[in-house]
Every structure is written in structure tokens, then in C-alpha cells.
Amino acid sequence: MILETTKNISEYWDDRYQRKDIGWDLGVVSPPLKNFIDQLQDTSQHILIPGAGNAYEAEYLFSQGFKNVYVLDIAETALQDFRRRCPWFPESQLLHQNFFDLQMKFDLVLEQTFFCALNPNLRSEYALKMSQILPREKSLVGLLFDFPLSEKGPPYGGSKQEYLSYFEPYFIIETFEREEFSHVTREGKELFIKLKRK
Template sequence: MQTVSSAFDAAYWQARYATPGRAGWDAGRTTPPLRAYFDQLPVAQQPRILIPGAGRAYEAEYLHQLGFRHVVVADLAPEPLAELAARVPDFPKENLWLADFFALAPAEPFDLLIEQTFFCAIAPGQRPAYAQQCAALLRPGGKLVGLLFDTEFAGASEPPFGGSREEYRAYFAPYFNFLHFDTAYNSLKARAGRELFICLQKP
């Protein structure tokens, strides 16, 4: 798939990470809905997991602590990848990908793709391509799991961008079966009632 151009490029994200107060989406830890999901995953199966647009990648850190050894983190900006490497020294360096999600074409598909504030960080016009690329990166039976903001951010001219479940359903329906697609019951307090927990499976 061709790279989808965007004003929110590597330099943009590097600057946001480097500027205090400009990473308001960063919860500083794995959020409760994803933590609960990760806790029930079978470590023995060692699935291949991709976390795109991972930022500071607390989810990757938590999965690594649980014993998952095939977790790949991809981000456009080097700063958050370097921070993860410093925070978790034994995280496999070869699994830190400085890369454009839309240009990824790995030799082996993934079993699980984790969505955590990446979808809201891309330009809204990229959303159809995001859904298509998620499907392309997963094996048949693979899952896209994560959280999407089910709210609008008034006047937003830069990330995060909101939306509605009806809008999102239209993007994913051509590529996935919907196993779960509803308001998260265990969101962080500041996000309660405003985010969807999704579990979508590639046929």
C-alpha cells in the first residue's frame, strides 16, 4: 500500500512529544480496558502483536512484562521509541520500528493489532486507508482490538480527532467481523462514556 501523505508527519509528532503539555492523550500507563484484555491473552501462544502509532508504548511495556516476546512497536517519531528503549532495556530493539504505518509490508502477518490513540491521531481523511491497512497486516482470523473516541472534539484542527461509532462502523465493515463494538465499561474517569472498546476479526 502506498504511503498516505499527511501534514502530521514525523517532524510534527517529534515536536509534539518534545513540547511539555502537548501530549494530552498520553495516560502515562496502560488504560484499564486494554489492561483487562491483555490479562486474559494466552501467553503460551506467543502471538505476533503490532502496536502502530504507539507513542510511549505503555501497552508494549505491559505486554512485555506479561511475557509476550513478539510485540512490535511502530511510530513515525524517534523520541517515543527511544523512551521505550530506555524505560524497558530488554525490549527487543529489532521490534522498535521507526516507520510509517501506511507503508508497512512485513513478510509475516500479525495475529493481533492494538489500537490506542493512533486512529484519533491521523487525519480523518486517512481513516478508510487505516481500516484497509489493518486488515492487510493481519492474518485471516487475526484481530484488531482497542479503543476509539466516541465523541467529537469541537473545533479540532489537529489531533486528537473524534468521531462516532456509526462513522467508524462504515470504515471497518468491509474488512472485519464485529465481535465487540460498544462503550467501554472500565475507561479512565476522564474518558468514561466517551470511548468504544472494539474487537474486530478479519475473516
């Protein structure tokens, strides 16, 4: 499926959330990301979760004292659902827009199912955009699906070798390995990445 315009993409994802057709949604914080978050010490850093959906990671971060967390999604329904669940979360930190139009800077971006929800043709643009919103030595951390790429999706899979080709021009690769502690529904299907902006 190819969704070229922001309007078409927004309508597509809104429809998925309205129909509760969100099979990728774990209903909880992803275990590898919870483990990573629990090791963070600087609660003042500005953190972005793009394509956040129900944004359990944002909810958890905020509960742990990280008050500069931003949730971005192109689907208004996803953000409305998050507002209802977390009415205390700052409205100004809910960003209803296309990720590729974002003009802010962050200390950390958490990747959780967004990359693999995009049309694979946008992967190079994704890596470039990440390099633009992350200053030097700031990090992109998260999970990428590790199963063969096919036209069936989203989500779209891929391989470590393919993914590295997008990120290596802009990032120092600190970690890019099969995740051992994935949620049971994703066992053997995730790569944990920690990339530092060059």
C-alpha cells in the same frame, strides 16, 4: 491540521513529544486494554501496537511473557523515550516508520489513540491497511474516541456509525460498544472494539 508527507508528520509528532505536549498519554496501561491483555493465553502471537507513543501496553505485554510485541511510531523521540524506559525491549521490534508503509503480518493489533490521531481523511485507508496486515480470522482490538468529529485535533473524534462504515467491509464486528471501565480521564468517551478479519 493537514499533514500530508511522512516528513511533516514525523516532525510534527517529534515536536509534540519533545515538548511533552502529549495530553492523551495516560502514563499507565489503559485499563480496558490491560483487562483484555490479562485474558490472552497464547504468548507466542505476534502483536503490533501502531502509533504506540510511550507504549505502556507493549511494556506490560512483554512483562507478561509476550515476547513478539512490536512497537511502531513515526516519531523517533517517542521510540527513544521508550528505549530509555525499557532498555531490555528488543531493538529489532521497535519500528520507526509510517504505518501505511508496513509490510509485516500480525496475529493481533492493539489500537490505542492511533486511529484518532490520524487525519480523518485516512480512516478508510487505515481500515484497508489493517485488513492487509492481519490474516484471516486475526484480530484488531482496542479503543476509539467517542465524541463528535471536529476540525480541532488531533485527536479527532467520531461516532460508532461512522467507524463501522470503514471496518465492516473487511472485518467481522465482534464488539463495538461504549467502554464502561475507561481511565477516569476518558470516562464516557471511548468505544471498545474487537474486530476479526474476514
